[in-house]
Ligand SMILES: Nc1ncnc2c1ncn2[C@@H]1O[C@H](COP(=O)(O)OP(=O)(O)OP(=O)(O)O)[C@@H](O)[C@H]1O
């Protein structure tokens with residue numbers, strides 16, 4: 001579905017991605033691991049067509065269609081959902097307002113688009129906080145809202161940048177459950193994670209990024225049994 005081939009990107013003169021190739025198919029979770037500052041967010045941002053970093057080489061296609069030169073709203077209309085790192089929300093908009101913006105007017109990719117009610121069913125806590133503003137939500141609640149709104153465009157592929165960052169173990173478990181359900185429903189997910197065990201609990205395949213290059217790929221079970229790789233690239237002792 002989503003194919004990234006030979007992708008390079010730079011912030012000005014500083015190259016941040018070096019010929020990265022990976023793909024995400026329907027119904028699978030692909031985990032992208034790597035230590036701080038290795039280029040994971042840069043990869044996801046480039047795929048979403050965001051202004052920085054700038055793509056310098058390579059191609060990205062979704063269902064065979066090129067994303068070349070498309071603005072990010074067009075990319076999301078092609079069925080690519082995005083949950084940014086740090087759950088960007090609007091401080092002054094309520095939970096309901098965040099979701100209502102997406103409830104109408106989306107023309108493409110609406111097949112499988114979640115309704116506000118479905119978001120509230122999946123995350124009952126959000127319903128209890130329906131009139132709370134973005135800056136009045138806890139980190140976990142913000143994460144639920146960020147995931148919920150990304151599903152309202154009816155994505156076929158979801159790019160999630162560290163969705164469990166800063167969450168307590170109960171919330172981490174909730175996010176893992178949601179990911180498993182989404183995967184079962186046929187969604188393809190690119191999951192950027194620092195939380196190794198959470199990623200391995202849901203991933204079908206794993207890639208490791210080191211200074212902008214993919215340096216290892218394999219199955220979760222292979223990674224768990226590979227002490228050298230865990231130590232070298234993820235700092236696990
Ligand atoms: N706007 C920017 N301008 C210049 N350099 C940047 C910018 N954003 C990130 N970088 C640099 O690009 C490199 C990769 O950053 P990136 O945010 O992609 O890493 P990451 O793997 O997502 O890290 P983390 O796990 O901490 O989120 C880092 O060296 C970072 O300092």
Ligand SMILES: [Mg+2]
Nearest residue numbers: 040041042085
């Ligand atoms: Mg990041």
